[in-house]
Amino acid sequence: MRIRSIYRLLFALTFVRQDNLQGMIFPMDPETQRAIDQSKHLLKQIGEDSSVPRNIRRAANEAIAVLENEVDSPAVRAQNAISILDEPSQDPNCPNHARTKIWHVSSLLEPIRD
Numbered sequence: 001m002r003i004r005s006i007y008r009l010l011f012a013l014t015f016v017r018q019d020n021l022q023g024m025i026f027p028m029d030p031e032t033q034r035a036i037d038q039s040k041h042l043l044k045q046i047g048e049d050s051s052v053p054r055n056i057r058r059a060a061n062e063a064i065a066v067l068e069n070e071v072d073s074p075a076v077r078a079q080n081a082i083s084i085l086d087e088p089s090q091d092p093n094c095p096n097h098a099r100t101k102i103w104h105v106s107s108l109l110e111p112i113r114d
Helices: 002-021 030-048 054-068 074-090 096-109
Strands: none
Touching (some): 030 074, 074 096
């Protein structure tokens, strides 16, 4: 019985925490904002390029969505985008120009810290 009440409490706290974070927007310095904007621009180019395989375009669009999510801090968004782009950058079907852009995006996002 005690374990069940602990799970209920944790479940309730999870939703309270998410509701409290809903309206929070993390401030960014201009350099971080510029790196994220430039990364989104490069990823948009990959996502719109018909010579790039669909799975890589999908990963680029998913990384854009992660970077636009203002609920998380800039560092969390950057690291999540890097982890999404890790697999497509190693895909043997990825064209060289797309792989180079993915590496460029990763190098732009890596220095972002809280």
